[in-house]
Amino acid sequence: MGWLPGAASTYAADLDRIFYVILAVTGLVFIGVEATLIYFLWKYRGREGRKAAYIEGSNKAEIIWTVTPAVFIVGLAVASQSVWSKIKSPANFPTDAIEYRVEARQYAWGITYAGADGVLGTEDDFTRFNEMHVPVGQPVSFELTSADVIHSFFVPAFRIKQDAVPGLIMRVWFEATEVGEFALACAELCGVAHFNMGGKVIVHPQDEFERWVAEQS
Numbered sequence: 001m002g003w004l005p006g007a008a009s010t011y012a013a014d015l016d017r018i019f020y021v022i023l024a025v026t027g028l029v030f031i032g033v034e035a036t037l038i039y040f041l042w043k044y045r046g047r048e049g050r051k052a053a054y055i056e057g058s059n060k061a062e063i064i065w066t067v068t069p070a071v072f073i074v075g076l077a078v079a080s081q082s083v084w085s086k087i088k089s090p091a092n093f094p095t096d097a098i099e100y101r102v103e104a105r106q107y108a109w110g111i112t113y114a115g116a117d118g119v120l121g122t123e124d125d126f127t128r129f130n131e132m133h134v135p136v137g138q139p140v141s142f143e144l145t146s147a148d149v150i151h152s153f154f155v156p157a158f159r160i161k162q163d164a165v166p167g168l169i170m171r172v173w174f175e176a177t178e179v180g181e182f183a184l185a186c187a188e189l190c191g192v193a194h195f196n197m198g199g200k201v202i203v204h205p206q207d208e209f210e211r212w213v214a215e216q217s
């Protein structure tokens, strides 16, 4: 199916698989519920000589319609756990990732690079706004913070979305699998110019990335 944006990160396919599994399960339940509703509308329609019965409730029915969805939801949670922890748990992040710092503010993304020495917090660090340059085929990770309100770092092609919360440091990682430019959006309504809080992730071949960093320093 081609209605998700092209997948361009190492974990995008895992996430898409979960998406389609959830869509299939909830889609089948939706069709089943609506079909039953329509059938009952027809079956119990008003007819000459038929009186509605008064029902006080049914413990059996309530147990069934509580336990059944609970089993599905717990099942989906368990099935998606490994992908979730791969993407979101800092303990499982790749250890060879390039480090950045990303600070969201109304209405821009401040991307801080480690510079030529590859170490953050040193003299040659530099910050660029709304453009995140990364090398292809190389994990990158960053501390995501916000200077003011809640924002959300969202790169649809990478299937990564993470809130930036003032006062908290969120850890994020991804590894781009394709060279090119990918939209970076704020996915949290953060003020009147929220719509304008866009940027891009520019994925370079490794040598081109190194050249770009050298040019900036």
Ligand SMILES: [Cu+2]
Binding pocket: 104, 105, 106, 107, 150, 151, 152, 186, 187, 188, 189, 190, 194, 197
């Ligand atoms: Cu924002």
